[in-house]
Amino acid sequence: MYPSPFTYHRPASVEAAVALLAEFGDDAAPYAGGTELLLAMKMGFAQYDHLIDLKRLPTLRTIANEGEFLSIGALATHAEIAADPTVRDLLPPLAALCGEVANPRVRSSGTIGGNLCFAEPRADPPALLAGLDATLILRSTSGERAVPAASFITGALETVRAADELLVRIDILLSERRVRYERIVFGHRTVAGAVAALGAPGQPERIWVGGVATCPAPLPLTQSLLDAEPGAADARLHDAVTQDIAALDIADDEEASADYRRHLAATVALRAIAGCREELQR
Amino acid sequence: MTASLDLTFTLNGDAKTARVAPNTLLIDFLREACQLRGTKRSCDMQICGACTVLVDDRPVSSCTTLAADIDGAVVTTIEGLGGPDGLDPVQQAFLDHNALQCGFCTPGFILSVKALLHANPAPSHEEIVEHLNGNLCRCTGYHKIIDAVESLVRP
Numbered sequence: 001m002y003p004s005p006f007t008y009h010r011p012a013s014v015e016a017a018v019a020l021l022a023e024f025g026d027d028a029a030p031y032a033g034g035t036e037l038l039l040a041m042k043m044g045f046a047q048y049d050h051l052i053d054l055k056r057l058p059t060l061r062t063i064a065n066e067g068e069f070l071s072i073g074a075l076a077t078h079a080e081i082a083a084d085p086t087v088r089d090l091l092p093p094l095a096a097l098c099g100e101v102a103n104p105r106v107r108s109s110g111t112i113g114g115n116l117c118f119a120e121p122r123a124d125p126p127a128l129l130a131g132l133d134a135t136l137i138l139r140s141t142s143g144e145r146a147v148p149a150a151s152f153i154t155g156a157l158e159t160v161r162a163a164d165e166l167l168v169r170i171d172i173l174l175s176e177r178r179v180r181y182e183r184i185v186f187g188h189r190t191v192a193g194a195v196a197a198l199g200a201p202g203q204p205e206r207i208w209v210g211g212v213a214t215c216p217a218p219l220p221l222t223q224s225l226l227d228a229e230p231g232a233a234d235a236r237l238h239d240a241v242t243q244d245i246a247a248l249d250i251a252d253d254e255e256a257s258a259d260y261r262r263h264l265a266a267t268v269a270l271r272a273i274a275g276c277r278e279e280l281q282r
Numbered sequence: 283m284t285a286s287l288d289l290t291f292t293l294n295g296d297a298k299t300a301r302v303a304p305n306t307l308l309i310d311f312l313r314e315a316c317q318l319r320g321t322k323r324s325c326d327m328q329i330c331g332a333c334t335v336l337v338d339d340r341p342v343s344s345c346t347t348l349a350a351d352i353d354g355a356v357v358t359t360i361e362g363l364g365g366p367d368g369l370d371p372v373q374q375a376f377l378d379h380n381a382l383q384c385g386f387c388t389p390g391f392i393l394s395v396k397a398l399l400h401a402n403p404a405p406s407h408e409e410i411v412e413h414l415n416g417n418l419c420r421c422t423g424y425h426k427i428i429d430a431v432e433s434l435v436r437p
């Protein structure tokens with residue numbers, strides 16, 4: 001299988017990349033790791049007249065501790081994030097997740113930005129970043145805008161990113177919250193993932209699930225219960241999680257029935273909460 | 283902007299140049315233009331690992347990488363490791379442990395192990411198993427492959 005022919009662009013700067021996106025719009029795709037893009041093009045699901053190679057823009061891969069937040073360039077690969085001392089120190093669950101998604105080849109080419117922009121419903125980082133109150137910075141020729149990770153993905157393979165926008169970085173709020181991400185994998189992809197970010201005074205509790213519906217979703221009843229009663233008994237937590245997950249739009253698919261996936265989603269959500277609570281008690 | 287692309291790279295130790303169409307995949311470039319057939323195409327979706335090659339010592343699935351990506355890079359395929367008169371230690375370990383039968387997956391496994399040992403010269407047993415999770419073998423049942431890698435790390 002070959003990707004259909006395209007014109008290849010290798011911009012020398014982020015400004016030049018954004019200018020190409022402004023010129024070609026829908027007819028162009030940024031080429032990051034290519035682990036999803038080339039697959040989709042080979043299979044004929046996607047076709048673009050222009051590919052804009054981002055791989056040679058080192059400023060897009062910077063990872064930095066900015067004090068209030070951890071800033072991760074969109075082009076940072078899973079492997080780079082997993083190995084980065086700053087991420088390992090400030091956000092171990094993100095480093096750990098990036099070190100175990102997919103396989104070593106996909107981790108060494110695939111980028112965090114490509115993962116978010118592709119918006120595959122089974123992806124892990126979208127839910128984790130939403131639960132961490134991360135902000136995505138999108139850039140076009142008219143400037144930058146910030147979009148909360150919580151509202152970036154709107155459906156399967158759909159985001160609020162306009163065709164002329166480049167995701168340049170992800171800013172993750174650093175907080176005292178304990179963070180846990182739990183997932184269950186069948187074969188090569190996640191069937192249910194959940195993040196809990198809990199226990200920072202004055203900050204709302206966050207529980208999100210991913211990999212179950214078409215896009216990541218918060219568990220609002222569970223969050224309110226934990227906001228009101230951080231020590232809520234397990235039985236009440238179980239009820240709240242079950243009710244929240246029952247309200248999600250989850251379909252049967254070839255991997256799991258909707259009921260089974262609901263069960264898995266509740267399981268990972270409860271595990272993530274229990275993991276955070278254990279850490280808080282230490 | 284380019285309709286065809288000029289590449290300068292190092293392939294198995296030799297400096298090379300080539301001109302490719304932008305939609306050329308690395309696997310086709312290696313197998314067809316360079317006539318290096320040790321790199322195998324199988325699943326075509328980055329799961330099986332048979333097409334693994336090293337680009338600047340990183341493992342990549344050549345089935346889902348553009349040839350454009352090797353411009354300026356150092357590429358190693360199985361042909362770049364040892365030959366009959368002097369095997370690479372990883373090849374020798376596979377031979378010594380009967381870590382192959384039909385051999386189709388072997389180039390990918392060996393390059394995958396090279397990448398692991400380059401990044402992490404002393405992986406734990408769990409790290410070896412996790413790393414090789416990304417390569418499929420339908421003959422050996424994996425134990426012999428893992429034993430071969432273990433023999434390099436904990437002789």
Ligand SMILES: Cc1cc2nc3c(=O)[nH]c(=O)nc-3n(C[C@H](O)[C@H](O)[C@H](O)COP(=O)(O)OP(=O)(O)OC[C@H]3O[C@@H](n4cnc5c(N)ncnc54)[C@H](O)[C@@H]3O)c2cc1C
Pocket residue numbers: 029030031032033034035036037038054074075100101102103106109110111112113114115116117118122123124125165166167168188189190327328329
């Ligand atoms: C075998 C396999 C197993 C996997 N397992 C997992 C898993 O367990 N968990 C998980 O979360 N993911 C998993 N993935 C998905 C993997 O994480 C993604 O393939 C990867 O992160 C995509 O990044 P990329 O750089 O290759 O994106 P590309 O393929 O280059 O791009 C994807 C899309 O995003 C666009 N894009 C890329 N970068 C930008 C940018 N900066 N701005 C705007 N648009 C952009 C592209 O135009 C394209 O439309 C798996 C993938 C494979 C192949």
